Amino acid sequence: MFKRSEQDKRPQVQIFVDGVAVAARQGDTVSAALLASRRDVRRSTAVSGAPRLPYCMMGVCFDCLVTIDGVGNRQGCIVPVAEGMQIEIQKGKREIGK
Amino acid sequence: MTMAPKREDYDVVVIGAGPAGLAAAATSAEAGLSTLLLDENIGPGGQVFRAISSTPVTERSQLGADYWVGADLVQSLRASNAEVIHRATVWSLDRNLDIAVSIGGASAFVKAKRVILATGALERPFPIPGWTLPGVMTAGAAQTMLKSSALVPDGRTVIAGQGPLLWLLAAQILRLGGRIDRILDTTERGNYFAALPHAFAFLTSPYFAKGLSMMREVKAKVQVVSGVTELAASGDGQLASVSYVAGGKRETIPVDLLLLHQGVVPNVNLAMSAGVEHRWDDLQLCWSPVLDASGNSSVAGIAIAGDGAGIGGANAAVVRGRIAARAAVEALALATAAKLPAMATLRVDLARAERGRVFLDTLFRPAPQFRIPSGDTIVCRCEEVTAKDVLDSVAIGATGPNQLKAYRRTGMGPCQGRLCGLTVTELMAQARGKTPQAIGYYRLRAPVKPITLAELAAVPKGEADVKAVVRG
Numbered sequence: 001m002f003k004r005s006e007q008d009k010r011p012q013v014q015i016f017v018d019g020v021a022v023a024a025r026q027g028d029t030v031s032a033a034l035l036a037s038r039r040d041v042r043r044s045t046a047v048s049g050a051p052r053l054p055y056c057m058m059g060v061c062f063d064c065l066v067t068i069d070g071v072g073n074r075q076g077c078i079v080p081v082a083e084g085m086q087i088e089i090q091k092g093k094r095e096i097g098k
Numbered sequence: 099m100t101m102a103p104k105r106e107d108y109d110v111v112v113i114g115a116g117p118a119g120l121a122a123a124a125t126s127a128e129a130g131l132s133t134l135l136l137d138e139n140i141g142p143g144g145q146v147f148r149a150i151s152s153t154p155v156t157e158r159s160q161l162g163a164d165y166w167v168g169a170d171l172v173q174s175l176r177a178s179n180a181e182v183i184h185r186a187t188v189w190s191l192d193r194n195l196d197i198a199v200s201i202g203g204a205s206a207f208v209k210a211k212r213v214i215l216a217t218g219a220l221e222r223p224f225p226i227p228g229w230t231l232p233g234v235m236t237a238g239a240a241q242t243m244l245k246s247s248a249l250v251p252d253g254r255t256v257i258a259g260q261g262p263l264l265w266l267l268a269a270q271i272l273r274l275g276g277r278i279d280r281i282l283d284t285t286e287r288g289n290y291f292a293a294l295p296h297a298f299a300f301l302t303s304p305y306f307a308k309g310l311s312m313m314r315e316v317k318a319k320v321q322v323v324s325g326v327t328e329l330a331a332s333g334d335g336q337l338a339s340v341s342y343v344a345g346g347k348r349e350t351i352p353v354d355l356l357l358l359h360q361g362v363v364p365n366v367n368l369a370m371s372a373g374v375e376h377r378w379d380d381l382q383l384c385w386s387p388v389l390d391a392s393g394n395s396s397v398a399g400i401a402i403a404g405d406g407a408g409i410g411g412a413n414a415a416v417v418r419g420r421i422a423a424r425a426a427v428e429a430l431a432l433a434t435a436a437k438l439p440a441m442a443t444l445r446v447d448l449a450r451a452e453r454g455r456v457f458l459d460t461l462f463r464p465a466p467q468f469r470i471p472s473g474d475t476i477v478c479r480c481e482e483v484t485a486k487d488v489l490d491s492v493a494i495g496a497t498g499p500n501q502l503k504a505y506r507r508t509g510m511g512p513c514q515g516r517l518c519g520l521t522v523t524e525l526m527a528q529a530r531g532k533t534p535q536a537i538g539y540y541r542l543r544a545p546v547k548p549i550t551l552a553e554l555a556a557v558p559k560g561e562a563d564v565k566a567v568v569r570g
Contacts (some may be wrong), residue, residue, distance in 0.1 A: 003252040004249055007154065007156050008154040010154050010157075025247065027140070027149070039522060047480075051335045055234070055479070058145060059241060061479065061513055
């Protein structure tokens, strides 16, 4: 859906999405890195299990909810990526203990 | 990195680091008031100047001169003594001007003598069939990715809706080498006539020439379909096609990405939760706070600046920020106000910045069918409640948005009504033959952003706090 402009010279940051290494860029939000990864990063909703992707990218819609470093229901669109960050695509509700 | 506020008390706390917040905090600090600026994002800029200090888009002309104005605002702020904390989510503000803010997973509490809310705007809900499908996003979302990560659409892309941002985004995507297959313009034909009486102010505003040249730039490269009266997205778990009607003819096109936009509306959650009175704005079709000429709200000590005060655009937001800050300085340290530009000068600046706004509001007033959905179209994205669900609830006795929560949980999901509130108000108003003002809005309460129970439980508490909730 999205590609990176060639003028983007930011250093790479390696993150892991469901255990798979993905190259992000310094300053990307988690959601931007996921959308740029060309992987299937659709979460499923807590209510019906319907697939969703981020909608607003500015912190208001909560369709970017994702598990980051073991903590569920984080807003991926307002959290910057960090080297070695572990991201899990959230399926359904946040799990107890996550 | 966790950076808690350095003090417990401030003269002025500004919430939001967009154009209004940047200007307000710099002005307040420059006058010598202890000033704290809290902002949820990674860096300063808000939405319009998003990633102004970090954007990888180095070819300046691609984002346009209006964007880079933000760099001067950030520079003024940095030159001042204002304390600035990013990635700080304010989750509570009350009538005593006590503020709770979540920073790095821990909450801090500060008290202000004056609060300036600069929480800006968000995109108006665009509840069409299929708007929850993966592959459907807001135009603002695409612009956020473009500014902060130099990401542009590269699949089959359609932009649908209306308003100045839509054309700006289209121009920026094209300049960065992105792909747009078609633009579906939903501006109602009748709006052009309605806007005509306000055209003079617009023609003599800076928006006119800029807007016209941007539209020309885009139309030279992209097929634009005007007069779109129906719009729907479809696909099985992923957007596959967009269907629309223009000039009475239906067309369906395969598409990977649909970007929706029909203007912006004030982000009211924090202000409403603090008890600030809002009124329904019949022209802008949204809730706007009741404010005096300096931005002071119905709650003593809380002022609102920027688009949260009613949509006026970035230039107006900057001036409103300066006005609200000057008013705070006059109230707290009158002697130092002399350093600042006079209020009369600022009001002239504001009138200039707001010139042409009524024309834009009238021309780009979204059509009823794109605001008030029917049938199986989802209204509340979080709780997955359809228009029919809402109408069925009205039929068995739901009188307004707050009663509707008990019937259907609308507005009770994580977004707390930000993506459904206006739709619910207008839908229920129409169904019950009442005005949106009479129907009202969700009663909003802290925490206005979700925080974990663990974070709440870790909040320091005294003996009195424990006594207040423990029996016996």
